[in-house]
Amino acid sequence: MLTSNRLLTPLIALLTLILFGRVLDTKAFAKDEQDRPMNVLFIIADDLRPELGCYGHPLIKSPNIDRLAASGTVFTQAYCNVPVCGASRSSFLTGLRPTRSRFVNWNTRMDADAPEADTIASHFKRSGYQSISLGKIAHFPDDQKHHWTESPWRPDYPDNDKVQVTWRDYQSPKNIEISQSNPNGAGPPLEAGDVGDDAYRDGQIATKAVQRLKELAKSDDPFFLAVGFLKPHLPFNAPKKYWDLYDRDEIHLPDNYRRPENVPNVAMRSSGELRAYTGLPRMGLVEDQKAIELIHGYYACVSYVDAQVGRVLDQLHQSGLGDRTVVILCGDHGWNLGDHQLWCKHCNFQSSLRTAFVARRPGQSAGQTCDAMIELVDLFPTMCELTSLAAPAGLQGTSFAKLLDGDPADRKKHVVCLWKSGQTALDARYSYTQWTNRQGDEAARMLYDHESDPGENVNVAEHPEQRDVISRMQAILRESE
């Protein structure tokens, strides 16, 4: 007995030590997990309007983005700061607002307009993150490419010439021929390809993102993974199966398919981008059936992008990364889909300025809808707060991270947007735009009361009772300069 006790005591002690050690190890592991930096998956879809299932659209099928929304927050009042691709992306990537001379047009480059500025990419890279760009993030993939930890990837980059020639991505031999015979490279404005998802670029981008997520899951480094889809930007090319999700007889022209009352002519300049495609009038109205066909094409492209988003989100979770990855999905601006008889972006109506925006931080309350105003220039500081990184000095947006927790502390009273010589201030009720000439004199203005006129159909800027509202909105614009 004594002998066995002598043997058992050290054995029990040893077992206790091992078990206790394992508990300690487990606790240490759990603490490490808790302390691990938060990743960011940033998904952007080119020209994505805030019209999806999760925004209550009656026709658009977007089950995957809706799934993200159901576990996160849908922002109903998210605005770009400048409604065109290159300028908008340069603005939010640097966290700087557009001015009359900075971030002006589609072909804006950060390395030309703000060469010294940090970007979200460089800030996360410097903070120990793998900072990765797949698809269309900056308008030009070689713009500040050293800000990323690896050269930005696109299906046909780094062959830049090829990017310029082939980004329209037709699959039909006939459309390729038309496109190649046109000096500007544009063919028809839409195509229903009898092809699989990966025939078009967005499928290839999703495949690449899935592959990179598998690799990132094996790495100890945190990541900022930016995945940029090309659709629903023109031309509306998507696999036929996404067109088949819609019955064209159910698609109608928008309720405000008309010129707003009292609208200044300068407000109505848009649509040129669409008219560059074949089969469209150089001037005047697009014929009704063609307009409905275009809307059908836009919806098909939204559903195509949504399916690719689903592939990426599924992989995030299959890789076990969902619990430590913030997901943000948005467009770079809105798009006139016949609103005001306009097409494309390039104007100061909210149809062009407002964009889709859905975000999820691990652990947040699911299924939130937030009507607080946010701006894309806020993305940079918001991503910093969500990942507990200090934001660099000089950013011109503010973090709205607390809105994801339902905390109203980060609510803004107004946002400010700029398109060429037209400045727009929006608050919770009004949208006011004024255009000024080179001397700084006011040349035209429009004011919409969203409470009585959410479609922006009656310009009330010259109504005497709006004088105080206009003074207040003008003060917002002055302060923003």
Ligand SMILES: [Ca+2]
């Ligand atoms: Ca765009």
